[in-house]
Amino acid sequence: MTLATDTLPEYTRAQLALRNGQDRDEIWVGYQGLIYDVTRSRLWQRGNHYEHWAGQDLTRELHQDAPHTEHVFDKFHAVGRLKNPAS
Numbered sequence: 601m602t603l604a605t606d607t608l609p610e611y612t613r614a615q616l617a618l619r620n621g622q623d624r625d626e627i628w629v630g631y632q633g634l635i636y637d638v639t640r641s642r643l644w645q646r647g648n649h650y651e652h653w654a655g656q657d658l659t660r661e662l663h664q665d666a667p668h669t670e671h672v673f674d675k676f677h678a679v680g681r682l683k684n685p686a687s
Contacts, residue, residue: 611635611680613657620655621647628679630657636676657682 616635619628627639627647638644638654647654652661662670 605634605678605681608634608678609680610683612683616657616682617655620653621645623655627654629654630659630682631662631670631673632659633682634673634678635680635682636673637679638676641676 616628616630618624619626621627621639621644625639626637627641627644628635628637629644629652630636638649641649643649644654652658
């Protein structure tokens with residue numbers, strides 16, 4: 601993480617899970633310890649993108665089967681850091 605992301609608020613997995621596009625209007629996903637707001641993406645409008653679901657850490661899933669690179673997150677705003685991210 602860079603210095604700019606070190607100042608972002610920390611959220612637990614339970615707090616991230618509430619931002620799944622169903623329980624609240626926000627749609628967030630975790631990736632490599634950061635939480636990104638994907639609410640405005642038409643691809644995430646229903647809280648899922650193909651077989652991936654919002655409100656969770658997608659690091660492992662994206663490393664296994666995503667057709668794109670991590671740079672897909674460059675266009676999204678990081679809103680927080682995931683407390684105790686998966687290693």
